[in-house]
Amino acid sequence: MPGGVILEAVGLRKYFVKGGGILGGPRRVIKAVDGVTFTLRRGETLALVGESGSGKTTTGKLVLRLLEPDSGRIIFDGEDITHLPESKLRPLRPRMQMIYQDPYWSLNPRKPVGEAVAEPLIVHGLASREEARREALKLLERVGLTPPEDFYWRIPAQLSGGQRQRVVIARAMILKPELVVADEPVSMIDVSMRAEILRLLKDFQRDYGLAMIFITHDLSVARLVADRIAIMYLGRIVEMGPADAILEDPRHPYTAALITAAPSVRLRRRRRYEIRGEIADPSRIPGGCRFHPRCPRALERCRSEEPELAESEPGRLVACHNPLPKGWLSKWLSSGGAS
Amino acid sequence: MGEPILQLRDLRVYYYTLLGAVRAVDGVTMDVGRGEWVSIVGESGSGKSTLALAIMRLVPPPGRIVGGSILFDGTDLTRLSEAEMRRIRGRRIGMVFQDPMASLDPVRRIGDQIADVYLEHGVASSKGEAIRMAGEALEMAGLPRDWVDRYPHQLSGGQRQRALIAAAVALKPELLIADEPTTALDVIVQAKIMDLIEGLKRELGMTVILITHDIALAAERSTRIAVMYAGKLVEYGPVDAIVEDPLHPYTRGLIESAPDLWGEKRLRGIPGYPPDLRRPPSGCRFHPRCPLALERCRSEEPPLVRVGDRLVACFRALERR
Ligand SMILES: Nc1ncnc2c1ncn2[C@@H]1O[C@H](COP(=O)(O)OP(=O)(O)OP(=O)(O)O)[C@@H](O)[C@H]1O
Ligand SMILES: Nc1ncnc2c1ncn2[C@@H]1O[C@H](COP(=O)(O)OP(=O)(O)OP(=O)(O)O)[C@@H](O)[C@H]1O
Ligand code: SF4
Ligand SMILES: [Mg+2]
Ligand SMILES: [Mg+2]
Numbered sequence: 001m002p003g004g005v006i007l008e009a010v011g012l013r014k015y016f017v018k019g020g021g022i023l024g025g026p027r028r029v030i031k032a033v034d035g036v037t038f039t040l041r042r043g044e045t046l047a048l049v050g051e052s053g054s055g056k057t058t059t060g061k062l063v064l065r066l067l068e069p070d071s072g073r074i075i076f077d078g079e080d081i082t083h084l085p086e087s088k089l090r091p092l093r094p095r096m097q098m099i100y101q102d103p104y105w106s107l108n109p110r111k112p113v114g115e116a117v118a119e120p121l122i123v124h125g126l127a128s129r130e131e132a133r134r135e136a137l138k139l140l141e142r143v144g145l146t147p148p149e150d151f152y153w154r155i156p157a158q159l160s161g162g163q164r165q166r167v168v169i170a171r172a173m174i175l176k177p178e179l180v181v182a183d184e185p186v187s188m189i190d191v192s193m194r195a196e197i198l199r200l201l202k203d204f205q206r207d208y209g210l211a212m213i214f215i216t217h218d219l220s221v222a223r224l225v226a227d228r229i230a231i232m233y234l235g236r237i238v239e240m241g242p243a244d245a246i247l248e249d250p251r252h253p254y255t256a257a258l259i260t261a262a263p264s265v266r267l268r269r270r271r272r273y274e275i276r277g278e279i280a281d282p283s284r285i286p287g288g289c290r291f292h293p294r295c296p297r298a299l300e301r302c303r304s305e306e307p308e309l310a311e312s313e314p315g316r317l318v319a320c321h322n323p324l325p326k327g328w329l330s331k332w333l334s335s336g337g338a339s
Numbered sequence: 340m341g342e343p344i345l346q347l348r349d350l351r352v353y354y355y356t357l358l359g360a361v362r363a364v365d366g367v368t369m370d371v372g373r374g375e376w377v378s379i380v381g382e383s384g385s386g387k388s389t390l391a392l393a394i395m396r397l398v399p400p401p402g403r404i405v406g407g408s409i410l411f412d413g414t415d416l417t418r419l420s421e422a423e424m425r426r427i428r429g430r431r432i433g434m435v436f437q438d439p440m441a442s443l444d445p446v447r448r449i450g451d452q453i454a455d456v457y458l459e460h461g462v463a464s465s466k467g468e469a470i471r472m473a474g475e476a477l478e479m480a481g482l483p484r485d486w487v488d489r490y491p492h493q494l495s496g497g498q499r500q501r502a503l504i505a506a507a508v509a510l511k512p513e514l515l516i517a518d519e520p521t522t523a524l525d526v527i528v529q530a531k532i533m534d535l536i537e538g539l540k541r542e543l544g545m546t547v548i549l550i551t552h553d554i555a556l557a558a559e560r561s562t563r564i565a566v567m568y569a570g571k572l573v574e575y576g577p578v579d580a581i582v583e584d585p586l587h588p589y590t591r592g593l594i595e596s597a598p599d600l601w602g603e604k605r606l607r608g609i610p611g612y613p614p615d616l617r618r619p620p621s622g623c624r625f626h627p628r629c630p631l632a633l634e635r636c637r638s639e640e641p642p643l644v645r646v647g648d649r650l651v652a653c654f655r656a657l658e659r660r
Contacts, residue, residue: 051527191593192593194598196610263559267600278498
């Protein structure tokens with residue numbers, strides 16, 4: 001069960017500038033994260049869901065201070081860490097970890113995986129080499145790489161994709177972190193092997209009471225792991241709330257489009273809520289509501305005025321001038337139509 | 340199902356690596372009816388792309404078709420010369436390859452690349468005519484005609500996929516093979532690309548073979564689903580039968596593992612890992628992961644047997660016959 005607040009992100013912004021230098025090319029400002037605010041409690045999982053390029057990974061890196069925000073604040077366990085210098089951040093680093101999407105790139109190809117798991121303890125001066133090895137063996141066993149003595153000296157190429165992802169998880173968890181950003185941890189893994197990886201993350205979460213930001217483009221995965229879901233679009237959260245509430249009764253038109261487009265074995269013949277075109281280039285974000293050029297419900301006002309992320313009902317937030325009415329989705333699905 | 344347009348008989352495709360032969364496709368027998376949409380599903384490394392490449396006779400070395408036949412409209416493609424095969428590729432069988440960046444040349448305009456198809460097959464007599472036809476193909480795929488002048492990097496992922504589909508259907512083939520055409524795309528774009536394929540299928544009266552690891556995607560669009568595991572066809576049948584009452588334990592596992600917004604809220608998977616195809620398990624290749632395995636499954640290979648309107652390769656499934 002969620003406990004006290006461990007993380008607050010307030011108005012985070014991160015722009016990348018491309019081109020315009022000596023290498024030429026037009027100067028473009030990519031607004032990767034453009035005003036993101038949320039809080040996270042201990043033991044809670046918040047899923048960041050959105051299409052490619054919506055700013056999920058950048059948000060995850062910002063809150064862990066792996067990237068410098070241009071503006072906004074990051075409060076970790078009550079302390080404002082937005083501008084902490086690296087020397088002051090160092091003691092906090094073991095408490096916050098990132099798990100990357102691609103287990104191929106996040107491991108050194110020449111290092112035995114057991115050593116990779118032990119390493120963070122040594123780097124952070126939390127254990128001697130001997131202690132770290134013993135602890136790493138325990139973690140390997142814990143993530144199902146048994147017998148651990150056998151796996152310890154293997155290099156990543158001698159493991160399958162699913163096994164490598166277990167190594168990456170063991171490496172993050174050996175520090176008993178309080179906050180983990182898991183960036184698409186199962187999207188490169190075959191569907192039959194995903195459940196075990198997700199269960200592993202949930203087990204660690206329960207044991208350590210850790211708070212997790214779970215990044216995914218897949219709503220159906222978010223549904224299985226998240227307490228709350230935040231839907232991102234072009235660098236902003238457009239809707240946020242309890243996972244079930246969002247999925248059963250979306251308010252934002254974009255959320256509705258995502259939900260009804262998700263392939264399903266159980267509801268094969270459903271009507272999709274169609275939106276126009278594709279996600280815009282984040283260096284050319286439309287004015288007003290950034291979703292308005294694609295939105296079937298856009299009003300005149302949506303072209304000029306950016307909607308704030310505001311409470312629509314207790315615990316739920318939506319950034320939309322013309323949100324879908326309560327109960328819209330079940331009506332849409334049962335009548336097969338009419339917005 | 341109409342008369343078969345494609346009949347695979349005991350097809351075997353192996354890659355001869357230094358560490359031994361990878362039995363990527365190992366005795367696949369199946370028919371695809373004219374006008375059908377068949378989806379081939381299975382996880383990474385199960386041999387889906389190899390099967391598709393074999394039909395096109397484009398298996399890269401060290402791979403080779405080592406046995407069996409591929410009857411396309413009655414002709415065994417494995418026996419054709421390369422010159423004869425070139426008249427079938429593109430013209431009668433179109434293909435969208437798995438890696439879109441690898442199949443578009445980054446330094447050539449989209450229009451020129453589609454025009455190649457017309458010029459190679461002598462359908463257009465001049466470059467100008469070929470480019471004009473390329474514009475029409477783009478339009479058919481939902482892109483503006485004048486995008487013939489664009490380069491691949493100027494297109495989004497979804498638009499590139501449209502351009503590739505335009506090139507694949509340029510000569511109005513009878514059969515379109517699309518290998519994971521939407522894997523790198525988000526769900527909203529994915530749905531639109533699937534609509535496009537569905538529309539073209541209807542318009543051109545094509546047969547479609549979709550290759551995907553996503554059984555839900557397959558279930559929404561196909562007439563039949565073929566399930567591959569470790570180089571073998573393990574189950575093949577009409578969509579409703581496959582997803583509502585899977586006979587093979589792997590098919591069942593795959594469906595239960597697929598997270599579904601409208602399914603049970605429960606984490607399910609299949610224990611273990613898929614095998615190394617250089618040393619596949621004895622007996623049934625799925626037996627080390629199978630919850631229903633019997634002693635017999637370890638030693639004896641289950642044959643692909645007809646059960647009602649389905650084919651299935653599982654001893655336990657046969658008990659239900
Ligand atoms: N270091 C960088 N330099 C320039 N642009 C960047 C950089 N990192 C990210 N971007 C851009 O910022 C935007 C948001 O990227 P981000 O990786 O956060 O998105 P995402 O939601 O994680 O997408 P995906 O689902 O594809 O991983 C994208 O347009 C991306 O190209
Ligand atoms: N060029 C090659 N050389 C050696 N082995 C290969 C080659 N191409 C594929 N293989 C092997 O053949 C088997 C089948 O591969 P294939 O690409 O057909 O699978 P797939 O089902 O398409 O997988 P995916 O879903 O990852 O695309 C795998 O074990 C793969 O490693
Ligand atoms: S604010 Fe307007 S344009 Fe934006 S999502 Fe809501 S209705 Fe659509
Ligand atoms: Mg990302
Ligand atoms: Mg493939």
